[in-house]
Amino acid sequence: MKVIYTIFAATLYLACPSNSWGQALSFTHHSEMGILTGRDDFGTRTNFTFQTFNGFQLSERHAFGFVAGLDQYGSLSVLPIAMGWRSVLNPEDNWQLYGGVDLGFGSTLLEPTVVTEWNEHRWQEGGFMGQASIGLRIKTGRANFWTLSLAYKKQKYQLTTGNPRVNAPDPSRPEDWSYYANDKITFNNLVYRVGYWF
Amino acid sequence: MKTSLQQPFQWTMQLVLSLMLLLVVTSCEDQVETTYVYQTQVPVFLQVNTFREADIIIEPGKPLDNPGKIYIFGDYLFISEPGEGIHILDNSNPASPRNLNFINIPGTGDMAINENILYADNYVDLLAFDISDPQSIEMVKREEDVFPNLYSNEETGTIVTYKDTLITSTDANMMWSSWGRPAFRSDFMIMESMAFSSDAGRGNGGQSYGQGGSMARFTLLGGHLYTVDDYDLRVFNVEEPTDPQYLKNINLGWGIETIFPFKGKLFIGSMTGMHIYDASNPAEPQKMAVYEHVTSCDPVVVNDDYAFVTLRSAAVCRMGADELHVLDIKDLYNPRLIKSYPMDNPHGLGLSGDYLYLAEGEHGLKSFNVADVMEISNNQIEHLKDYASIDIIPGPKSLIVIGPDGVCQFDYSDPEKLKELSCISVSFR
DSSP: OHHHHHHHHHHHHHHSTTTSOSSOOEEEEEEEEEEEEEEETTEEEEEEEEEEEEEEEOSSSEEEEEEEEEEEETTEEEEEEEEEEEEESOTTSSEEEEEEEEEEEEEOTTOOOEEOTTOOEEEEEEEEEEEEEEEEEEEOSSSOEEEEEEEEEEEEEEEEEEEESSSSOOTTOGGGEEEEEEEEEEEEEEEEEEEEEO | OHHHHHHHHHHHHHHHHHHHHHHHHHOOBOEEEEEEEEEEEEEEEEEHHHHHHSOOEEEEOOOOSSOOOEEEETTEEEEEETTTEEEEEEOSSTTSOEEEEEEEOTTOOOEEEETTEEEEEETTEEEEEEOSSTTSOEEEEEETTSOGGGEEETTTTEEEEEEEEEEEEOOGGGOOSOOOOOOSSSSOHHHHHHHHHHHHHHHHHHOOOOOSSOOOEEEEETTEEEEEOSSEEEEEEOSSTTSOEEEEEEEOOSOEEEEEEETTEEEEEESSEEEEEEOSSTTSOEEEEEEEOSSOBOOEEEOSSEEEEEEBOOGGGOSOOOEEEEEEOSSTTSOEEEEEEEOSSOOOEEEETTEEEEEOBTTOEEEEEOSSGGGTGGGEEEEETTOOBSEEEEOSSOEEEEETTEEEEEEOSSTTSOEEEEEEEOSOO
């Protein structure tokens, strides 16, 4: 996590025009949507994903920035927030091959703690998110592209349910609960995406 | 140009693709790691002769760990430690109580003091101690097999007690209550609801509301000792204090919690209501009335005209309300609810003249003037939020407050303004 914070801070520092090298870096954006596919106990699952990359073009080949998005695993919504890096192999061609790596966190901000009528408490926590992707970038204008990509994405997530036995139970203290079940789930996804880069 | 581009291109492609293939092939399946943690009670079996043969040892004073009930005896305080024994404190100066001795009584629940005799339960037996000199206590009587509900097999002399235990498991079969994980997919509603119903069915079967074994609660009235446990009121003749005699057993239903004697009557608080028994013939208490209310936990205190009952919600008390009920008991055969007041989480109460002291659990300690029972909520005097409290005893020298953190004493000579005299804190926390 420390490493991630360091990169985060460095990116912020570089984003400040007065700190950047001589000439201002140009912005670049890449928005994609697609499907997450994986397998669980019940068979294959297919989920919706959307993400957008906003960053700086460090050089003709390399870009660095932030990734934010939404992954919808059934009724579970995860909001990934990450640092991302994009690199293009052959920027001079019309059909270009690119790769990217995103590292960060998937948040379950949209998932509230639920208390059922039987006083069962359920709460959810996000966790590490990481993905590596390769794709094709097809030039449509001077700096506008369509993209098609394939990625492998890992997302960690926790679901906890419990019946309290004290009045103000501490979610991290199993002693406060007469029943306490914690599921640590790692989603392993193969992701297919289409997107637009400008 | 073409070759110089193609070579690194092919090389990178091969590397990236093989890396991805490796990741995909090894682990494309979602990983699920589940741990279940249960707060449960594990049965512990014990032969009666093991504790009957063992001497009851008077140990030097030791720090309070989990104080239960308090008795005031002259200048001494007797503080029970459920399951462990009884602490004896010299309280001649309430501002600095001194820890004297500890009577080691395994499996004890409650105690009562009659003249110079202390009664305490020891699993299935009742013990009597001579405490006329608290510096040198002696056991004078063991009345055997008077609390037989702890027996799992009376013939072989095996009793069963339950020990709070935290069990951690990763076995999926251990799961009993959860609705099941949400399905992380949208094409899946039918199977999800199936999982839901089968889990729910299992849930009802495995549910248990343990209440820490069966621990008796004691009180004395008219030369008789009365004990209540989960179901029963037991009567002992203690007219000869050193020789308690078991007389009889009256079934009270379930969830019996507290017993309060007042003017020849026994007020018994249970999870379902308040029982009133006439003990004018102490050997034959007669049922006078039962006041039923919603299911919750409720201690009782009484004065000439009114009974004050607290209703508390807690995990073991089923679906309760947090309220103070005032009952008109001028006609003891027909107690009437005259008013109820909302409270935070009331536990024990103490009544001293027109002043009612109420333990609000983690929410502290409250005092009220109850001269006008219709206006109690408007006559709250103090709310000491820093003193987590469970029970309160208005003693001759001080108001004694028991809480999870220890035992505190207050000067209440001015009932409008409690003044802390001392606090004995428990050994850890």
